[in-house]
Amino acid sequence: MSTDAASSELLDDEFLPMRARILELAASLDRTERAGQDFQEDPRWGQLQQAVELLLGAGTDRTERLQLLFSRPYQQKWREAWHM
Amino acid sequence: MYYIDPHIHMVSRTTDDYETLAKMGCVAVSEPAFWAGYDRGSSAGFRDYFEQLTSFEAKRAASYGIQHFTWLCINAKEAENVSLSREVIAMIPEFLDRAGVLGIGEIGLNKNTRNEATIFLEHLDLAAKTDEQILIHTPHLEDKYQGTRMILDMLTGDRRLDRSRILVDHVEEHTVRWVLEAGFWAGMTLYPVSKCTPERAVDMVELYGPERLLVNSAGDWGPSKPTAVPDFILEMRSRGHSEQAIRQVVYENPVKFFSQSRNFTFEAPEWAEAEVRHP
Incomplete structure (x- = not known):
């Protein structure tokens, strides 16, 4: 096929x-x-709008990009910052 | 299809669930220690919990023909209490030689705090000193990516640890690659709302291959489906995957991973051995 x-x-x-x-x-x-209309200032509403826009793009990794959109950022030097 | 659920909290489930699991082909479960839904007030509460996990629960499972294995720790949520955590960690070695204890777990992070990281590292130290396998919980929702990367930093920073003896659980599309590429085992948890669906889990098997991938229900006291692994099997079949490919993920991979533990005394049912020999 x-x-x-x-x-x-x-x-x-x-x-x-x-x-x-x-x-x-x-x-x-x-x-x-x-x-x-109260929700419009809520950052979660903005995230949802970004998510819908992301779906309209091309590619085979939309799911991963959506997951990252809804994620807190990772700081590579977190151990140094915490002295661990 | 006979299978193993490598992550399920049966102390929170009914005997009806054991019966249903047995009817659907489940031959063994592995039950990590976890949060009870409330913070326990003392290490004595954990001693009682470990007693339940290592004695009564195994008998309850056996009465339905299911072999029960378990993992011990103080979970990431209660790890915020550092002094209590240290008392529990000091107690764990008393239980490590009991039948069915596979290692330390499910340790990890919850809100990715300094205290959680401190106790995670102390659990790793215990596992390294006692030569135990490790099962890891990764955080929920917006904390998952950050927490998983932090966990991988801590794991790869300890040269005593054998990556092939560590399972990083609850992976999703944005974390699975990091876990597999670093050489660890990865577990996909099938939940009705959060975590992963059977369809998305099969997508990940298709994208990354079946090596070092496990699938579990993580059934517990919240919204969860203890029969989620059969849902995964059905989805694999509906997409045309071979019985051997399905069996690798739901049966052979858990056996291969758990066999690295000295207390994995799994007795493969005769029919399961025959299926493996003559797929």
């Missing part, structure tokens, strides 16, 4: 589940907005 055929078959399997998950996300965003 060619790569094109395989990816087309995969899309057959994944299209409805992905559509359902995107609708769930859209409904969650709508629900939050209906509840008022």
